[in-house]
Amino acid sequence: MDANIVPSKAMPVQEMDVYTDTRDYLAPARRDAREMGFADWFICDIDAHHLETVHWHEVIEHIEDPVVRHQAMMYQKERFGAPPYGLNGDLGLRYQDVGGRIPHQSGQREKVEETDVHRDVTLTRRAMEALCVDKMVVFPTPMLFLGMHPQVDMEVLLTRAYNKWLTERVLPGDEGMASLVLLPFNSPEEACRTVEEFADKPGVIGFTVTSTRYKPVHANEYMRLYSMIEETGKPIAFHAGYHWQDPSLATCNSFLGMHALGFAWCNIVHMTNWVLNGIPERFPKLKSVWIESGLSWIPFVMQRLDDQYLMRMSEAPLLKQMPSDYMRQNCWYTCQPMEKSSEVGLKATFEMINAKTQLLYASDWPHFDFDAPRVIAEIPWIDEESKRNILGMNAANCFGLEPKLRWK
């Protein structure tokens, strides 16, 4: 035995669980950030999440309809062992943590002692600090399924309640937090009202269509909405989701298969309708952002639509360019979850989408397939300017943000 035996020290956190502090959980990302000098980079995370249902009792206080609000409050107060009032959710939510293998997906029950701001502000700050993110956009989680709610009125009421709760009780707690407020898209009229009322609220940098829904995005009833959003100068985002009851996805017997396809499928359909119906020609200044579908679907759709358009141009008469041109020039994409198993494929994707100007960093923290900023920073075949653009400057340009360095 070596005479120079070195002692070791047991790590304070032996095993990560749902009670682990976000800063401990993401400590390796913080170390990477220090080593890579991210404090000097403007990093904007376009898609992180909070679990709005933890505070559902607060959200429902903002339901406008007094009868529904009363019903919701009584339900939250007295009903035991039931899902949050009014939400439809999806079966898949039960599988996301892979049976406890990925605890941060299950919940963030860590201790929060700060009382000056909302708990979600503290949790977001901790993630921002660990990931060295200067600006973080937060999205809800189960509410991403609201587009499938059988009651359109409930989608409207809950979406409005959430937007009010978020902009009044959460976002004011930290200027680094931002929102692309939810549009109750199944009611075009109410979606327009949302733009009118929330466009100028502090922290609101755009608008979100939760993509899991069956309404066609090119329907005439949405043109006023797109015109209004274009006028604000803020982007419209399509945040992907899945829907296991979709007849084709219902054939998938695993969350793995259903989620892999579902999170791309909804945006594949919406993008196809968006481009072929010439929405970018009708609203040339309207910026669209496609969130959380990964990247590999984009070259597929680009090539597929280009190929078919050549043979059937009379079915898409508004187009003055190839479908892929609109997808490259008028659309922005978030990177997460960035499919990396084929470098050849990823390189081609970056080239085809013009990643240097159109790609936006997104973490998706705290979900199971989150990406830390290193996924972009460690790519060996793009230059530093591209990395800085993707991690923050493209978002600054797209959303009109001041690239303020928070951690310098």
Place this chain on the structure above:
Amino acid sequence: MRTVRICREDELEDQGKTVVEIDGLQIGVFRLGDDFFAYKNLCPHQGGPVCQGRIYQRVVEKLDPDMKSRGRDFDTNGVHVVCPWHGLEFDIRTGKFAGASDVDIMSLEGYATQVQDGDVYVIVE
């Protein structure tokens, strides 16, 4: 080369682990029966704290002679550490990514272990 003392042998139960730090280097030490295995606490996937993840038994699918699926089960012969960041599973005996077993996808960075006089040691370059 340094010899690092980790703990007493009996302080680690079967299928248990401890994660230690030596001058900034984080190492997870795992026990399977009388064998000890040590790996750097760094997931080759995205740099997650792999050794601070939970330990799971391998999941297998049961097929009958007609190749029909008869559901899944745990295989007590395969013990994995699961990276808590993204769920990648690594075989504790080999350090290899435990899926796609016919191909070499990625592996944990391993260290030699020794047991002497009831103490567990890891040899660090």
